[in-house]
């Protein structure tokens with residue numbers, strides 16, 4: 001790990017100012033001059049590997065009081081960026097009204113990690129692509145223009161949706177699938193024009209020919225809250241995650257589903273796929289295939305096929321297409337079977 005300066009600041013203004021000052025003093029295109037740290041479970045990992053090399057690490061945990069709370073009413077759920085994953089997964093309102101959120105959190109990492117890890121840090125976690133994590137390999141995401149070792153390498157874990165010739169790394173997180181399926185929004189401060197709110201669907205960028213640009217956040221922009229609108233689909237929602245090992249493992253394929261049913265007729269379906277795409281992936285083709293129809297296993301399979309129409313499998317990850325389809329079918333049928341009180 002390279003030497004770096006660590007600062008813990010107590011107010012939003014001082015945190016943003018510290019990040020701004022580091023940028024103007026020592027900004028360089030390849031490595032962010034400053035990085036925020038919350039739980040540190042992702043940042044310290046990548047710093048130890050030499051993948052992230054910030055000059056300044058700004059600890060944001062002193063903002064816990066302002067951004068560590070969970071609120072909800074009949075219109076929405078509001079999650080502070082410093083809420084710990086375990087805090088959210090244990091919350092009775094989330095378990096009852098947004099089960100898909102609780103399930104994505106509970107299926108991630110280990111309880112010890114989830115006690116440390118924040119929701120803001122979770123959505124910004126970086127890919128687990130082994131070539132990205134090992135600095136001796138060419139990797140366009142880590143070193144723009146150096147090439148992509150995964151395209152012709154071992155790509156079993158990699159994405160089949162949203163890929164480009166420049167990067168096929170899968171987005172690794174689970175929670176983000178719930179957020180994108182439920183059309184969440186992200187509140188930030190410290191952007192070019194101050195505070196703003198953006199759709200969660202606009203937070204992560206497709207790799208295209210600039211895979212090193214992973215999000216639409218400006219350098220030094222801080223996530224403060226995640227908002228999830230309530231809807232008639234949020235209670236009937238679930239997450240199915242398929243992985244090599246049943247705990248402490250990232251998804252090979254996953255599906256987050258939220259359904260508004262009248263009888264067996266689908267009034268609205270919200271679907272996201274994980275493990276198979278370069279960014280949190282809203283499966284709108286699958287949603288359209290279900291709209292207004294009676295949900296049966298056959299219809300679920302049709303929707304799942306639609307979700308993977310644009311898939312671009314590589315040498316070792318073609319298995320993700322049939323397993324991804326099955327994962328979605330399972331999630332849809334599980335959501336249909338849920339006992340939901342009104």
Ligand SMILES: Cc1cc2nc3c(=O)[nH]c(=O)nc-3n(C[C@H](O)[C@H](O)[C@H](O)COP(=O)(O)OP(=O)(O)OC[C@H]3O[C@@H](n4cnc5c(N)ncnc54)[C@H](O)[C@@H]3O)c2cc1C
Pocket residue numbers: 035036037038039040041042043044045060081082107108109110113116117118119120121122123124125172173174175221222223224248249250251
């Ligand atoms: C062994 C292991 C297994 C795991 N398995 C899973 C899994 O199955 N599923 C899953 O989803 N995750 C998994 N994770 C990832 C884990 O969930 C993340 O490391 C964690 O959620 C990151 O949160 P953090 O608060 O520790 O982030 P940090 O490490 O503190 O930060 C991560 C990134 O977010 C930035 N950041 C943090 N907070 C903010 C903010 N408020 N505004 C702007 N930028 C911010 C930081 O600068 C950094 O770039 C695993 C991790 C490990 C180590």
Ligand code: SF4
Pocket residue numbers: 127129130131132138139140141142147148149150151166167168169211
């Ligand atoms: S898939 Fe992306 S992250 Fe992995 S080596 Fe290629 S460019 Fe790097």
